[in-house]
Amino acid sequence: MVQPLDHQPETPSQTAGPYVHIGLMPTYAGNAGYYDQEIGVSPISDGAQGEVIEIVGSVYDGTGWALRDALIESWQADSAGKFPGQDGADPAVSGHCRFAADAVTGEFTLRTVKPGRVPSRYGRAFAPHISLWVVARGINIGLQTRIYFEDEDNEGDPLLSRIEQRPRVDTLIARKIGDGKYRFDIRLQGEGETVFLDI
Amino acid sequence: MTDLGPLIPRNREMHPEPYWPDYKTSVARSPNQPLLSLESGPSEETGPTFGHSRFGALDNNLILNWTKGAAPAVGERILMHGRVLDENNRAVPNTLVEIWQANAGGRYRHKKDTYLAPLDPNFGGCGRTLTDENGYYQFLTIRPGAYPWPNRGNDWRPMHIHISVFGHSFGQRLITQMYFEGDPLIPLCPIAATIRNRSQLDRLVAPLDMAHSRRLDFLAYKFDIVLRGRRQTMFENKLEGM
Numbered sequence: 001m002v003q004p005l006d007h008q009p010e011t012p013s014q015t016a017g018p019y020v021h022i023g024l025m026p027t028y029a030g031n032a033g034y035y036d037q038e039i040g041v042s043p044i045s046d047g048a049q050g051e052v053i054e055i056v057g058s059v060y061d062g063t064g065w066a067l068r069d070a071l072i073e074s075w076q077a078d079s080a081g082k083f084p085g086q087d088g089a090d091p092a093v094s095g096h097c098r099f100a101a102d103a104v105t106g107e108f109t110l111r112t113v114k115p116g117r118v119p120s121r122y123g124r125a126f127a128p129h130i131s132l133w134v135v136a137r138g139i140n141i142g143l144q145t146r147i148y149f150e151d152e153d154n155e156g157d158p159l160l161s162r163i164e165q166r167p168r169v170d171t172l173i174a175r176k177i178g179d180g181k182y183r184f185d186i187r188l189q190g191e192g193e194t195v196f197l198d199i
Numbered sequence: 200m201t202d203l204g205p206l207i208p209r210n211r212e213m214h215p216e217p218y219w220p221d222y223k224t225s226v227a228r229s230p231n232q233p234l235l236s237l238e239s240g241p242s243e244e245t246g247p248t249f250g251h252s253r254f255g256a257l258d259n260n261l262i263l264n265w266t267k268g269a270a271p272a273v274g275e276r277i278l279m280h281g282r283v284l285d286e287n288n289r290a291v292p293n294t295l296v297e298i299w300q301a302n303a304g305g306r307y308r309h310k311k312d313t314y315l316a317p318l319d320p321n322f323g324g325c326g327r328t329l330t331d332e333n334g335y336y337q338f339l340t341i342r343p344g345a346y347p348w349p350n351r352g353n354d355w356r357p358m359h360i361h362i363s364v365f366g367h368s369f370g371q372r373l374i375t376q377m378y379f380e381g382d383p384l385i386p387l388c389p390i391a392a393t394i395r396n397r398s399q400l401d402r403l404v405a406p407l408d409m410a411h412s413r414r415l416d417f418l419a420y421k422f423d424i425v426l427r428g429r430r431q432t433m434f435e436n437k438l439e440g441m
């Protein structure tokens with residue numbers, strides 16, 4: 001025998017299920033007015049510094065069908081690369097948003113400010129990115145990924161440079177489709193499968 | 200203790216299988232490719248915070264919150280309570296815990312739920328609270344009913360409450376479900392079975408907790424939640440050029 005470790009494993013995940021919206025986005029689920037203030041309605045408020053952008057996309061399953069029930073959370077730095085709570089962070093950036101696939105079309109929209117570069121522990125900065133966490137019925141543990149931007153300098157990003165199959169890097173890069181508008185699709189499985197993270 | 204080091208990598212053996220054919224929806228929604236494993240950085244080690252001011256007095260009372268206190272929900276009254284801890288056994292104070300559930304008949308107040316059990320006009324089915332300085336939280340609610348769902352021929356979900364927890368960083372984000380001690384549907388449930396490690400599944404089953412029940416009022420169930428911890432040593436290397 002050996003001494004026991006002073007450590008206990010993480011509680012296991014379970015799927016968020018088909019009704020996740022009643023808990024996390026009551027208005028979306030048809031229960032408007034449940035709370036005075038819902039969580040994650042917008043990652044920015046009036047006066048946020050930087051370029052306001054809109055990212056649209058869908059979450060596709062392995063058959064190419066766009067999920068109508070996906071729920072996504074995003075987390076990001078402000079336009080100067082500071083996270084909410086850090087010294088000097090933009091008080092108009094909460095950094096956190098919840099958004100859902102449209103129940104009819106499956107398309108989501110995230111309206112936010114473009115984040116700045118974020119320092120890493122090892123010197124080289126991360127290119128501007130938004131972290132995502134995707135949950136839905138049939139997803140047994142939330143899927144983590146990131147949105148990068150095609151009109152930013154992504155060279156040398158410590159995460160993107162770790163992707164061995166270079167064509168797969170594109171799955172993390174939002175395409176510019178207009179002034180301040182981007183498209184970012186998430187493919188859960190199969191051809192063009194998004195790079196998901198264990199981070 | 201300050202949070203300094205990276206998050207402890209997730210041990211995926213302790214989690215459900217993403218691809219689980221008996222849970223049919225998972226078949227087309229689970230990645231084929233391996234996940235890209237990396238050490239956490241600022242994006243995972245920071246996370247949103249939520250001030251007390253946004254919470255209402257009844258937010259963690261599901262018996263009363265749908266009617267704003269006007270009339271109680273139908274069902275077996277229970278206290279669901281416990282602590283949020285991390286893998287290093289430290290309390291996670293002041294963090295957001297959200298729950299949602301079916302009513303006593305097994306029906307959700309969601310536009311997509313068409314189960315024939317009726318809605319309870321006095322029950323909404325969601326609640327939220329912040330843990331206190333010791334990581335403790337509590338909800339007053341009713342015990343949800345089991346319900347059938349379209350999967351295999353005749354699948355039923357055991358009684359369960361869905362739980363969402365933030366921790367202090369986005370990399371700790373977790374959604375899980377609490378089951379109830381003694382429910383014979385647990386071993387039949389393909390969603391519970393996605394967790395192949397039996398002792399891990401046991402950790403989702405809340406024991407009846409008579410010491411915290413209140414006579415002539417409610418039963419109690421205890422449910423502790425453990426989030427990822429962070430590595431903390433005085434030997435953190437600042438590797439340049441990695």
Ligand SMILES: [Fe+2]
Pocket residue numbers: 017019301356359361
């Ligand atoms: Fe459920």
